[in-house]
Amino acid sequence: WYVLCSNILGGCRGTTGPGSIRPGTNRPWAKDFPTITVQDMVDVQKALVDSLGIQKLRAVVGGSLGGHQTMTWATRYPDSLQTSVVVGSSPRLTAQALSFEVVARNAIQTDPHFQNGDYYGSPEQPRTGLAIARMLGHITYLSSEAMAQKFDVDRNSPRDIATGFEKRFSVGSYLAYQGQKFTERFDANSYCTISMALSLVDFGSTPAELENTFRESSCDWVVISFSSDWLFPPTQSRQIVAALTALGRRVSYCEVPTTAGHDGFLLSQEISAYGPLVSAKLGEAQPQAPRPHRQDAAILNMISAGASVLDLGCGDGHLLAALKTRGHQRLCGVDVKTSKLVVTAQHGVDVIDADLNLGLPEFQDDQFDIVVISSTLQLVPNVKALLKDSLRVGKELILAFPNFAWQPLREMFSEEGRSPKTAGDYGFQWYDTPNRRFPSIRDVEELIKKLELNIIESHYEAEGAPLSAEQLKDPNLFAEFAVLRISSENPIGGLSRP
Amino acid sequence: WYVLCSNILGGCRGTTGPGSIRPGTNRPWAKDFPTITVQDMVDVQKALVDSLGIQKLRAVVGGSLGGHQTMTWATRYPDSLQTSVVVGSSPRLTAQALSFEVVARNAIQTDPHFQNGDYYGSPEQPRTGLAIARMLGHITYLSSEAMAQKFDVDRNSPRDIATGFEKRFSVGSYLAYQGQKFTERFDANSYCTISMALSLVDFGSTPAELENTFRESSCDWVVISFSSDWLFPPTQSRQIVAALTALGRRVSYCEVPTTAGHDGFLLSQEISAYGPLVSAKLGEAQPQAPRPHRQDAAILNMISAGASVLDLGCGDGHLLAALKTRGHQRLCGVDVKTSKLVVTAQHGVDVIDADLNLGLPEFQDDQFDIVVISSTLQLVPNVKALLKDSLRVGKELILAFPNFAWQPLREMFSEEGRSPKTAGDYGFQWYDTPNRRFPSIRDVEELIKKLELNIIESHYEAEGAPLSAEQLKDPNLFAEFAVLRISSENPIGGLSRP
Numbered sequence: 001w002y003v004l005c006s007n008i009l010g011g012c013r014g015t016t017g018p019g020s021i022r023p024g025t026n027r028p029w030a031k032d033f034p035t036i037t038v039q040d041m042v043d044v045q046k047a048l049v050d051s052l053g054i055q056k057l058r059a060v061v062g063g064s065l066g067g068h069q070t071m072t073w074a075t076r077y078p079d080s081l082q083t084s085v086v087v088g089s090s091p092r093l094t095a096q097a098l099s100f101e102v103v104a105r106n107a108i109q110t111d112p113h114f115q116n117g118d119y120y121g122s123p124e125q126p127r128t129g130l131a132i133a134r135m136l137g138h139i140t141y142l143s144s145e146a147m148a149q150k151f152d153v154d155r156n157s158p159r160d161i162a163t164g165f166e167k168r169f170s171v172g173s174y175l176a177y178q179g180q181k182f183t184e185r186f187d188a189n190s191y192c193t194i195s196m197a198l199s200l201v202d203f204g205s206t207p208a209e210l211e212n213t214f215r216e217s218s219c220d221w222v223v224i225s226f227s228s229d230w231l232f233p234p235t236q237s238r239q240i241v242a243a244l245t246a247l248g249r250r251v252s253y254c255e256v257p258t259t260a261g262h263d264g265f266l267l268s269q270e271i272s273a274y275g276p277l278v279s280a281k282l283g284e285a286q287p288q289a290p291r292p293h294r295q296d297a298a299i300l301n302m303i304s305a306g307a308s309v310l311d312l313g314c315g316d317g318h319l320l321a322a323l324k325t326r327g328h329q330r331l332c333g334v335d336v337k338t339s340k341l342v343v344t345a346q347h348g349v350d351v352i353d354a355d356l357n358l359g360l361p362e363f364q365d366d367q368f369d370i371v372v373i374s375s376t377l378q379l380v381p382n383v384k385a386l387l388k389d390s391l392r393v394g395k396e397l398i399l400a401f402p403n404f405a406w407q408p409l410r411e412m413f414s415e416e417g418r419s420p421k422t423a424g425d426y427g428f429q430w431y432d433t434p435n436r437r438f439p440s441i442r443d444v445e446e447l448i449k450k451l452e453l454n455i456i457e458s459h460y461e462a463e464g465a466p467l468s469a470e471q472l473k474d475p476n477l478f479a480e481f482a483v484l485r486i487s488s489e490n491p492i493g494g495l496s497r498p
Numbered sequence: 499w500y501v502l503c504s505n506i507l508g509g510c511r512g513t514t515g516p517g518s519i520r521p522g523t524n525r526p527w528a529k530d531f532p533t534i535t536v537q538d539m540v541d542v543q544k545a546l547v548d549s550l551g552i553q554k555l556r557a558v559v560g561g562s563l564g565g566h567q568t569m570t571w572a573t574r575y576p577d578s579l580q581t582s583v584v585v586g587s588s589p590r591l592t593a594q595a596l597s598f599e600v601v602a603r604n605a606i607q608t609d610p611h612f613q614n615g616d617y618y619g620s621p622e623q624p625r626t627g628l629a630i631a632r633m634l635g636h637i638t639y640l641s642s643e644a645m646a647q648k649f650d651v652d653r654n655s656p657r658d659i660a661t662g663f664e665k666r667f668s669v670g671s672y673l674a675y676q677g678q679k680f681t682e683r684f685d686a687n688s689y690c691t692i693s694m695a696l697s698l699v700d701f702g703s704t705p706a707e708l709e710n711t712f713r714e715s716s717c718d719w720v721v722i723s724f725s726s727d728w729l730f731p732p733t734q735s736r737q738i739v740a741a742l743t744a745l746g747r748r749v750s751y752c753e754v755p756t757t758a759g760h761d762g763f764l765l766s767q768e769i770s771a772y773g774p775l776v777s778a779k780l781g782e783a784q785p786q787a788p789r790p791h792r793q794d795a796a797i798l799n800m801i802s803a804g805a806s807v808l809d810l811g812c813g814d815g816h817l818l819a820a821l822k823t824r825g826h827q828r829l830c831g832v833d834v835k836t837s838k839l840v841v842t843a844q845h846g847v848d849v850i851d852a853d854l855n856l857g858l859p860e861f862q863d864d865q866f867d868i869v870v871i872s873s874t875l876q877l878v879p880n881v882k883a884l885l886k887d888s889l890r891v892g893k894e895l896i897l898a899f900p901n902f903a904w905q906p907l908r909e910m911f912s913e914e915g916r917s918p919k920t921a922g923d924y925g926f927q928w929y930d931t932p933n934r935r936f937p938s939i940r941d942v943e944e945l946i947k948k949l950e951l952n953i954i955e956s957h958y959e960a961e962g963a964p965l966s967a968e969q970l971k972d973p974n975l976f977a978e979f980a981v982l983r984i985s986s987e988n989p990i991g992g993l994s995r996p
Contacts, residue, residue: 094645094646095642095669096645099645100637102633102664102666102667102669102673103630106663106664107630110626110663112610135597135600135601139597144731147594148592165604166600166607168600168694168697169600171593171600175597175601199666205650205653230728383929405915405916413912417940418903418938418940418944431882436934438928440915440916442915443916443928443929447929
């Protein structure tokens with residue numbers, strides 16, 4: 001790809017900033033440089049792109065404040081990009097993150113050399129305040145764990161640097177060095193200008209506000225967060241994802257496990273975790289054909305052509321890949337394993353990194369025609385909540401699960417008196433199985449009745465073949481697994497019953 | 499109780515500090531005030547206590563830096579206190595917390611009015627730097643969640659206060675107000691003096707160092723942390739607890755669930771969560787007699803007189819209370835439920851708030867004669883690790899668990915084809931049971947063999963009576979629950995086998 005990377009409006013290393021000469025004068029803008037916003041930054045980028053004669057960008061990619069720019073591109077110039085990649089960003093700063101920006105600006109602006117921003121001609125610059133601001137920044141970019149790794153081995157051995165700041169501790173000399181070095185290459189007014197633009201970012205603080213914002217967008221999305229980022233925490237990226245899925249936008253999301261903190265978005269080693277997701281979105285993936293699971297054929301039979309499908313616990317995307325091949329357009333998988341998310345995404349479907357045990361807050365009512373829970377029910381603690389939530393998000397639910405009361409398992413348990421074990425989902429030892437629910441078909445069907453849901457289609461199978469008519473008299477005994485299509489609607493009109 | 503509460507050495511509101519007149523001069527100590535440590539603070543307190551003629555304090559109680567003083571009392575004057583109550587403290591600052599102290603001191607000491615600390619006679623004081631330091635402090639005392647609750651409703655509506663600091667955002671006017679107000683009642687030199695004393699605290703950074711430190715102590719301990727405290731995080735309190743238990747000191751520990759952050763140690767509403775634990779330690783509790791569980795009698799029969807016992811998953815302390823009544827001295831319970839911890843502590847035994855799924859890092863090899871796991875095995879994901887770790891910490895393990903292959907359960911499952919349910923530990927629906935392991939006696943005994951452990955005593959019981967001789971031919975069928983005493987030693991000398 002061709003990559004465009006421009007300097008930032010308000011900065012001091014290209015493009016216009018407070019240190020630039022104000023037209024019509026021969027003096028810098030200084031304190032008269034206007035308060036700018038991320039919209040202004042993006043407008044300048046748009047002018048650059050226009051001047052190059054580019055109609056549509058394949059993708060706009062940005063981390064942190066760059067993520068805010070990316071989201072602004074998507075909502076302000078929706079026809080100008082195909083894909084938006086938002087890395088380690090947020091709808092707006094948390095109150096905590098905002099407060100660090102406030103203290104940083106206070107440190108700069110109360111530096112006596114700041115002189116209300118008119119310091120360019122002075123012999124002294126507001127270096128002390130700027131250095132303090134930068135020190136604070138460095139703390140917030142790292143995680144506590146990363147700082148411990150970096151500074152706890154030689155806590156009391158500061159580097160011997162020339163500084164007016166304290167150098168009693170190793171972390172102190174590091175911060176002093178970073179703070180001072182920063183003042184050689186960055187301008188205090190630029191810092192305050194960009195910091196204020198960051199502080200003013202506000203894509204919304206409620207789901208409704210966020211949806212309103214992103215309603216303007218039409219591109220595809222990739223959203224990435226970093227597990228130890230406390231400045232732009234993953235919960236905030238999930239808010240973006242929730243708004244986008246609510247609007248039916250195509251979005252993939254991944255929370256990269258890392259101790260790097262917010263800095264994760266700058267580190268090349270983290271790219272291996274989320275880069276393939278971006279590549280997949282850009283259509284560069286060459287997916288391997290996944291091995292279908294035994295219940296997939298029955299599930300596929302229950303899904304009508306073109307239906308939109310949400311697959312909860314999608315694994316490597318075997319089911320979604322088959323649906324993609326069948327021509328379904330709106331497909332989304334949810335799982336918690338980053339590596340599998342990437343494999344799934346390579347089939348050209350959306351994937352969202354989420355823990356089903358926290359419910360489905362990312363999804364709106366009736367958002368999908370079909371929600372699938374396949375080989376997943378047995379892993380979930382809060383079964384009732386998941387079933388209910390699935391039928392909130394989907395018009396119908398297809399539930400495929402192994403039958404713990406299948407005859408061979410029953411006999412194993414009854415005759416041997418030990419926890420039954422079989423191939424497939426129940427192929428684990430009792431003491432290390434990931435499963436935590438062991439339902440039979442009867443158990444599940446009783447629960448469905450209790451929840452006042454209705455089974456509108458069912459398929460029972462054992463050892464590669466559907467049950468015979470004789471076996472169908474007792475599927476709970478003869479079926480190895482069941483596939484149930486479930487609805488919350490009463491098929492014969494619940495209200496009209498006498 | 500009589501409560502003594504003295505002002506802090508180095509402060510500015512009583513006791514000697516940098517603003518005090520230096521003896522032999524008529525000027526304040528200012529920059530010549532020495533670097534002091536928490537030891538110095540405690541030495542002054544000790545002199546006060548001595549002057550009052552007090553031989554032994556019933557307890558020393560302190561939060562945050564006060565916790566450091568408490569630990570210093572316990573290790574420096576071990577004969578002078580019975581109980582040490584450490585609230586929201588740590589063995590030393592994390593690198594992150596230390597870095598905030600460094601930046602705060604830098605802000606003060608680079609304020610041009612600071613004049614190397616000799617500002618007392620000057621018309622101007624280093625108020626700006628001190629206010630910036632205080633702003634930073636406020637951020638670190640609160641959790642991100644608490645800040646969001648406090649400031650996100652009216653983010654863009656700052657209070658209209660008189661200030662030279664930024665007041666664009668509500669959190670900005672709050673910080674400006676708090677920062678300025680602080681400068682009216684606190685002295686910049688005192689801030690730096692106390693901040694440096696805090697930064698120099700170091701009870702050790704490794705388990706071995708911490709044990710070395712606390713080896714000097716002989717008192718009982720209560721350690722309290724706050725779940726959302728990121729300045730003095732719970733993991734650091736757990737390090738203190740681990741060192742104390744390793745040394746065989748009596749210690750109770752509780753992590754208070756709260757969104758208050760470090761401020762939790764100052765808030766009266768949090769005291770309801772941990773106050774009863776302190777009361778129990780001070781012998782003020784009037785425990786209710788707990789209802790024994792069905793397996794308790796068999797377990798008690800297996801524990802020899804006077805043995806030290808660690809009860810993993812101790813619940814309301816029913817077993818430990820019985821052992822206490824029998825005169826056992828060294829008793830400790832582990833559980834995760836704060837309310838139950840308090841009930842257990844009221845029996846006069848130690849309780850530690852810990853998640854068994856994270857192993858037993860708080861405990862040393864061979865620390866207890868007996869480790870008990872009763873009605874708990876079925877709740878634990880990592881069974882193998884817990885069994886191994888139990889026999890690392892205890893010389894013997896007593897394992898009491900409900901038998902999932904008990905005849906009525908087997909029949910229920912086999913005949914009805916639904917998840918069996920019975921009174922007691924298996925008295926839940928399949929979809930909401932807290933249990934996640936469903937072992938039979940045979941399952942457990944096979945695992946014990948596989949782990950090369952030995953059952954040295956066993957007890958099988960059903961419906962209130964031990965099994966008959968006939969039933970003992972198949973305890974896996976007839977026993978409702980089993981109690982096994984297990985050792986990692988081979989009773990007949992494993993090495994001499996041919």
